[in-house]
Amino acid sequence: MSAAVDVSGTGRPRRFGKALPGTLWALLLLTPALVSLASVSFYPIVNGLYLSLTNTSLITQEHEFSGFANYVQLWGDAQFWNAWWHTMWFTLASTTLETVIGLGMALILCEAFKGRGLVRAAMLVPWAMPTVVTSKMFGWLFDGQNGIINYILLHAGLIDQNVNWYGSTQTAMTTIIIADVWKTTPFMALLLLTGLQTVPNSLIEAARMDGAKGWITFWYIRLPLLMPTLLIAGLFRALDAFRVFDLVYVLTGGGPADSTETLSTLSYKVLFSTLQFGYGSAVSTAMFVTEGIIALAFCLYLVRQIRRAQ
Amino acid sequence: MTDMKKGPVSGSKPAAHVTIADRRQFLIGSAGLLGAATLGMATGLGVRKARAQSRAEISFASAAFFGKETFGDLIKAFNESQDRVLVKNIELPPPSSSTEVYQGLVQQLARRNGTPDVFSQDVIWIAGFAAAGWALPLDQYFPADKRSAYFEGTLNACTYGGKLTALPWFMDSGMFYYRKDVLEKHGGKVPDNWADMATIAAAAQKAGDIDFGYLWQGKQAEVLVCDAVEIITSNNGAILAPDGKSSLINQKGAVEAIQFLHDTIATTKISPQDVLSWDEEPSRQPFTSGKAMFMRNWSYVYPIAQDAKASQVVDKVGVAPLPSFPGGKSSACLGGYQLGVNANSKQREAAIELLTWLSSSETQHRIALNFGLAPTRPALFQDEKIKAEQPFMASLEKVFTGATARPITPEYAKVTLALQSGISKALVSGNVQAEMDALAAQINKIVG
Numbered sequence: 001m002s003a004a005v006d007v008s009g010t011g012r013p014r015r016f017g018k019a020l021p022g023t024l025w026a027l028l029l030l031t032p033a034l035v036s037l038a039s040v041s042f043y044p045i046v047n048g049l050y051l052s053l054t055n056t057s058l059i060t061q062e063h064e065f066s067g068f069a070n071y072v073q074l075w076g077d078a079q080f081w082n083a084w085w086h087t088m089w090f091t092l093a094s095t096t097l098e099t100v101i102g103l104g105m106a107l108i109l110c111e112a113f114k115g116r117g118l119v120r121a122a123m124l125v126p127w128a129m130p131t132v133v134t135s136k137m138f139g140w141l142f143d144g145q146n147g148i149i150n151y152i153l154l155h156a157g158l159i160d161q162n163v164n165w166y167g168s169t170q171t172a173m174t175t176i177i178i179a180d181v182w183k184t185t186p187f188m189a190l191l192l193l194t195g196l197q198t199v200p201n202s203l204i205e206a207a208r209m210d211g212a213k214g215w216i217t218f219w220y221i222r223l224p225l226l227m228p229t230l231l232i233a234g235l236f237r238a239l240d241a242f243r244v245f246d247l248v249y250v251l252t253g254g255g256p257a258d259s260t261e262t263l264s265t266l267s268y269k270v271l272f273s274t275l276q277f278g279y280g281s282a283v284s285t286a287m288f289v290t291e292g293i294i295a296l297a298f299c300l301y302l303v304r305q306i307r308r309a310q
Numbered sequence: 311m312t313d314m315k316k317g318p319v320s321g322s323k324p325a326a327h328v329t330i331a332d333r334r335q336f337l338i339g340s341a342g343l344l345g346a347a348t349l350g351m352a353t354g355l356g357v358r359k360a361r362a363q364s365r366a367e368i369s370f371a372s373a374a375f376f377g378k379e380t381f382g383d384l385i386k387a388f389n390e391s392q393d394r395v396l397v398k399n400i401e402l403p404p405p406s407s408s409t410e411v412y413q414g415l416v417q418q419l420a421r422r423n424g425t426p427d428v429f430s431q432d433v434i435w436i437a438g439f440a441a442a443g444w445a446l447p448l449d450q451y452f453p454a455d456k457r458s459a460y461f462e463g464t465l466n467a468c469t470y471g472g473k474l475t476a477l478p479w480f481m482d483s484g485m486f487y488y489r490k491d492v493l494e495k496h497g498g499k500v501p502d503n504w505a506d507m508a509t510i511a512a513a514a515q516k517a518g519d520i521d522f523g524y525l526w527q528g529k530q531a532e533v534l535v536c537d538a539v540e541i542i543t544s545n546n547g548a549i550l551a552p553d554g555k556s557s558l559i560n561q562k563g564a565v566e567a568i569q570f571l572h573d574t575i576a577t578t579k580i581s582p583q584d585v586l587s588w589d590e591e592p593s594r595q596p597f598t599s600g601k602a603m604f605m606r607n608w609s610y611v612y613p614i615a616q617d618a619k620a621s622q623v624v625d626k627v628g629v630a631p632l633p634s635f636p637g638g639k640s641s642a643c644l645g646g647y648q649l650g651v652n653a654n655s656k657q658r659e660a661a662i663e664l665l666t667w668l669s670s671s672e673t674q675h676r677i678a679l680n681f682g683l684a685p686t687r688p689a690l691f692q693d694e695k696i697k698a699e700q701p702f703m704a705s706l707e708k709v710f711t712g713a714t715a716r717p718i719t720p721e722y723a724k725v726t727l728a729l730q731s732g733i734s735k736a737l738v739s740g741n742v743q744a745e746m747d748a749l750a751a752q753i754n755k756i757v758g
Binding site: 169 | 585
């Protein structure tokens with residue numbers, strides 16, 4: 001470590017460093033990263049915000065400042081609210097399921113057993129798969145005519161005729177959530193596993209010595225210590241789930257009857273099909289704001305948890 | 311570690327001067343080289359420019375179609391056929407990625423710098439491109455006598471605001487597929503009205519001859535709008551009023567038609583509920599594997615149905631115009647691609663020359679044979695060579711004759727999204743009148 005500091009702190013600046021104080025030198029080194037971050041992240045956000053205050057449309061060739069007109073329109077747009085609720089529901093359901101199941105998986109993987117390494121690696125396969133591939137696969141699994149899910153349920157006597165999973169407003173969203181849970185639970189399990197491994201074994205052993213059973217050690221020792229990891233993993237997952245696009249786009253395209261329309265698919269349609277860049281940017285900005293609120297809620301809760309722990 | 315890292319730094323100190331000097335030398339040298347190269351390129355350009363004066367350079371952008379050759383080969387053939395125009399081919403994604411093709415085209419046209427000079431476009435984009443002022447009106451180059459060689463439906467779709475803003479190239483349309491063998495058992499005559507179709511389909515389904523009576527495409531997607539246009543028009547209904555400023559989708563003609571589609575699933579049960587999540591391919595598969603009696607689909611299905619490797623129903627498939635309601639007439643939704651000239655093109659004459667060549671009888675003939683895409687000139691359907699090599703096209707002519715365009719409006723992109731959502735809601739809920747009323751209000755807001 002100290003060697004590394006030497007190289008950058010005293011070794012290298014021998015020629016230039018004397019003139020430059022440490023912080024300035026650090027800033028200089030950071031500049032390329034900051035510039036690229038600003039150009040690929042900050043600029044698009046600001047430009048999106050600006051576009052959302054205009055009536056820009058590639059088709060009508062208009063590009064004028066329109067104040068909050070887009071947001072007023074958005075407020076009264078039933079399609080936007082429909083998509084907003086679907087997105088919220090998708091985020092809540094998939095994040096909750098993935099956290100709970102992922103925690104279960106992490107607890108199992110935390111135990112020492114033969115072939116644990118292999119299981120841990122194999123577990124990540126669904127997550128490593130491109131979402132489009134997952135989508136196609138689930139498309140076939142839940143196919144109304146030839147899908148294996150219908151076949152199994154029919155032969156188990158749970159349904160008496162084929163269910164058209166993606167063609168019914170009652171089941172389409174649920175099926176998409178199932179696909180997402182299958183794909184992303186391993187990611188949650190992995191995050192939670194690393195969290196679990198930071199819980200000192202000595203604590204658990206001490207509790208066992210005192211006669212605490214497995215459930216008690218989990219509830220009073222592991223879970224509280226895991227809380228920060230759980231919250232951060234949940235936040236990552238929730239923010240990611242909020243942007244869901246490929247699953248919906250491939251499986252249903254938002255239908256039937258708009259029952260699977262999410263904010264991402266809606267903004268894609270408005271932006272790139274109808275080329276209303278102004279209104280589409282307003283949809284994206286609304287999405288961005290909602291995500292910001294979700295992130296803030298998580299962070300506040302996390303801070304409170306940490307304060308309480310202290 | 312420290313020493314090792316320091317070593318080369320201090321060690322290179324005397325060498326550093328050399329390096330910098332060398333570098334300077336090198337830079338000067340390369341600057342010279344660069345200059346020379348620029349000069350060379352400039353002269354090269356000069357030569358090319360001189361050549362370009364004798365040969366007008368234009369560009370052509372199109373979605374990529376594949377067959378025995380590609381559109382690139384077609385452009386090469388044009389370049390070799392004459393020595394006045396030199397065309398550069400810009401290949402866009404295949405038509406299955408229609409949205410991407412549209413985006414690619416719009417981004418270029420919106421720059422108004424004249425590229426691409428000539429482009430091919432889906433029939434639903436024509437009005438939008440014309441309204442944005444990107445498409446050059448073609449009336450003076452293709453007067454009435456030249457236009458009469460094309461199908462009327464495609465010409466109507468190429469006309470916006472009374473002006474011809476595109477030229478028909480090749481076409482596709484919705485058509486009615488049926489199983490000859492099953493129909494033989496159940497009446498033998500191809501039904502020409504929807505009620506008969508439903509009766510025959512239900513009978514065949516009840517007799518266990520097939521699993522599904524009638525397949526169509528109900529997925530909330532563009533194809534649903536095509537299915538809707540066909541059935542609504544076949545009941546004398548319409549989506550937009552002739553002036554394009556208001557919607558007629560909540561009128562009797564349209565509502566009855568959508569109700570019929572809903573009934574095929576809910577009441578007569580000749581269609582599986584799955585059609586609500588099917589677009590073209592998912593609905594094609596049960597048909598070519600012999601499970602269905604009737605189907606609405608595009609012309610691409612015919613060659614597949616006759617291909618023993620992909621189909622269980624070789625030689626058992628017939629194609630006819632879609633049925634209609636009593637008092638209405640059969641209607642097929644118009645698809646296919648048309649040609650347009652960029653209004654900002656700096657080489658209009660050359661662009662028109664390419665356009666004329668691409669849409670000529672000879673080139674359409676070649677496209678029919680090598681790509682399997684149907685001509686927009688009725689005369690070509692009588693061609694012996696096309697009849698021999700693409701036998702299905704001859705049986706399609708009467709389907710193509712009455713092809714109906716989807717609503718012609720510069721706001722089509724917004725209208726179609728509203729239609730997809732509204733019709734899907736009606737089909738799922740069965741509250742057809744209520745959903746059509748809401749849809750009409752929404753469309754009126756867009757086009758009014």
